[in-house]
Amino acid sequence: MDTLEQPDLTRYAALLPDTGEPGFGVYVHWPFCAAKCPYCDFNSHVRHQPVDQERFTAAFLKEMATVRQLSGPKTVTSVFLGGGTPSLMNPSTVAAILDGIGKHWHMPDGIEITMEANPSSVEAERFRGYRAAGVNRVSLGVQALNDRDLKFLGRLHDVADALKAIKLARDIFPRMSFDLIYARPNQTVDEWERELKEAISYAVDHLSLYQLTIEEGTPFFGLHKAGKLIVPDGDQSALLYEATQEITAREGLPAYEVSNHARPGAESRHNLTYWRYGEYAGIGPGAHGRLTRGSMKIATATERKPESWLDLVERDGHGMIDQEQLGYEEQADELLLMGLRLKEGVDLARWQQLSGRDLDPKREEFLLEHGFIERIGNSRLRCTPSGMLILDSVVADLAC
Incomplete structure (x- = not known):
């Protein structure tokens, strides 16, 4: 062609x-x-x-x-x-x-x-x-x-x-x-x-x-x-x-x-x-959102079936069926899950602020030694190409 x-x-x-x-x-x-x-x-x-x-x-x-x-x-x-x-x-x-x-x-x-x-x-x-x-x-x-x-x-x-x-x-x-x-x-x-x-x-x-x-x-x-x-x-x-x-x-x-x-x-x-764990409004059937209210983050979700969503909006002004307030630990886990998908990695200070703790040094050392993660200076952490192949496992290890 x-x-x-x-x-x-x-x-x-x-x-x-x-x-x-x-x-x-x-x-x-x-x-x-x-x-x-x-x-x-x-x-x-x-x-x-x-x-x-x-x-x-x-x-x-x-x-x-x-x-x-x-x-x-x-x-x-x-x-x-x-x-x-x-x-x-x-x-x-x-x-x-x-x-x-x-x-x-x-x-x-x-x-x-x-x-x-x-x-x-x-x-x-x-x-x-x-x-x-x-x-x-x-x-x-x-x-x-x-x-x-x-x-x-x-x-x-x-x-x-x-x-x-x-x-x-x-x-x-x-x-x-x-x-x-x-x-x-x-x-x-x-x-x-x-x-x-x-x-x-x-x-x-x-x-x-x-x-x-x-x-x-x-x-x-x-x-x-x-x-x-x-x-x-x-x-x-x-x-x-x-x-x-x-x-x-x-x-x-x-x-x-x-x-x-x-x-x-x-x-x-x-x-x-999404991957930097920012805010986003979700509008329409089955849409999800993450909205900040003060220091807390609200997870929103709307009715998935289009006609049911439409009826809800016309009756109540919205089709949201779930508004969940996320705790700091949940936010930290989501930040890690999303941010490690990126080549630029995760801002460790932001993660520490949300989680209230440092990474487990033994788990981090294990992943570093096996070439699954790497530090970017003192401020960021990211997956290596090898780590990307087992991303879910890396996230699970670090989040513990």
Whole structure:
């Protein structure tokens, strides 16, 4: 396949620079998809009748008003429209949602505003409408660059659709990312290396590269349990992961998080808010949030079923079904869990302030000696590439 013409990278400077602070993000969940992928356990739903977008828009705005009361005044550092398939929304719906965020919180010019899109739902006119509404970054769910595996993954697009969507996104939006899933059945390291190099030739500044995981409750889970779907074992998955890190680093898109790769300065600001354990408002069916109230952090969660969420919002002003006050120890654990995913690691002083203690010296020494973690000066701790392969175990050891 021909490599797409390289864009002018100077226009990416238009977005505000990353300050390194956790920030305050707003996440809005559009829960509808044209089809449910067999590997997906996200809160996404297929509806065979047109969705009443005006009614849902009014509900998003109503819930925002309630969440604003919980959060207090904030300056928004990023917005993320996720799903589901947000590119099924009308541009007018997107514009109304972004206007609502700007009404309830301070939203400076130049912040990152991302929308997820599937190649099968991409049209140039709609993309231009989203750009006019304020979206300046799009994240495409490409998932594979061969038609056989796209069909296996249940995607509605083919490679030609994907390349068309990538070209449109590069032409219209200041920033663009796309996702790929690897560690697919029977996938060899050589095959993945070729596909990844092809993806990098199309990418502008960011790629999200996820290993296929078998999630309970999905069609793939049943097939896997019955022995009809075999995924690479641990050793093969590790080889695929190591090849991913090597190639992306060599091609100028090094990992800044376990599954995310970017040219320096093009990291996803919104996802950095999660991984730096910042604050974020969750709006919409099945959305989660973390809001600070005084010195405490409140974890929020909303009703997952779209129609039930809609009824709750229209009745009560919000669809939240859970508001949990997190203690300092819980916050410290979440900070460690999220921060160790990042190449920049965890701010130890912040962790110590929350946990009220130092790291266990014996556990830290063990992990250091085995090359799973390393110190960055005296202030930060991060996982090494070897540690990233057993991240959950490293977090569990340090949190004890």
